[in-house]
């Protein structure tokens with residue numbers, strides 16, 4: 136095995152892939168009936184990299200992939216669906232279970248529609264297993280981070296598989312699979328970046344909170360397994376942070392974001408026009424502490440002493456002073472793109488529109504190239 140294998144609840148198995156900073160979690164649950172027969176469900180089966188581990192786990196626990204009966208996909212991202220085509224071939228009796236929204240996309244892998252059941256087709260999103268008497272519930276995690284994202288609640292083990300929700304990059308030191316206080320930073324970071332809206336996160340938390348009985352373990356697709364008091368603690372903290380578009384709006388147009396944009400722009404300048412970058416920095420450093428709009432340290436802007444809008448204008452104007460019109464155009468495009476990437480709304484009062492003048496010396500003539 137490349138990753139590690141663990142039993143995190145009754146007949147609920149985890150493969151944790153080997154990456155240290157950001158790994159995948161794949162789960163297998165065996166619903167064992169009174170007669171000893173089991174219904175076996177794989178959750179978010181990963182990528183081609185995970186096939187050896189999946190083969191090993193399934194052969195140890197259920198006699199191979201051929202004995203998988205259900206494959207659940209929380210959403211359509213390649214980190215959990217890249218090998219679904221192979222899995223559906225090797226698990227020839229398995230049904231794929233996923234939301235309508237996810238199915239609309241994953242069917243592009245050429246999956247068999249006849250072996251697919253959408254979560255929405257189950258009464259109240261609950262699947263009852265006739266023979267063994269088990270039941271599982273599918274809980275929407277709307278827009279967390281995909282419109283049709285779904286979680287699965289296993290009532291027997293009281294484990295809630297949450298997909299990307301409650302997932303994290305690894306900020307905990309050391310071995311093991313269970314979350315500690317150190318895991319929070321990575322969970323927070325992941326949600327700030329990946330979850331589009333605070334409201335969507337809060338709604339999903341409300342859905343989890345209304346589960347009866349309340350889950351004992353949260354099993355996400357990345358990061359540590361959350362159990363004990365940390366389940367409520369982390370859900371509570373998550374309900375209070377800003378994520379995605381709300382986070383960007385909160386810090387925009389504050390100075391930190393502008394600072395980041397200006398430094399990003401200088402970094403990009405460094406690769407294309409290193410001498411120009413130096414001349415920009417010296418120009419900004421000219422004058423005394425009061426007249427220079429920025430503070431520099433080691434070639435980086437460390438503080439902006441004027442309003443964020445004005446700071447951006449200063450940089451833009453300096454680009455406008457360049458004599459070479461090609462350089463001017465190129466750098467303005469890089470600058471605007473840098474702002475755009477950080478969703479900074481920079482409005483120019485009298486927008487200078489550079490006219491694109493064809494240079495007769497380097498104009499392209501098709502006749503030169505064809506006979």
Ligand SMILES: [Fe+2]
Pocket residue numbers: 210212280299
């Ligand atoms: Fe995802």
Ligand SMILES: [Fe+2]
Pocket residue numbers: 212214215299356357
């Ligand atoms: Fe993911």
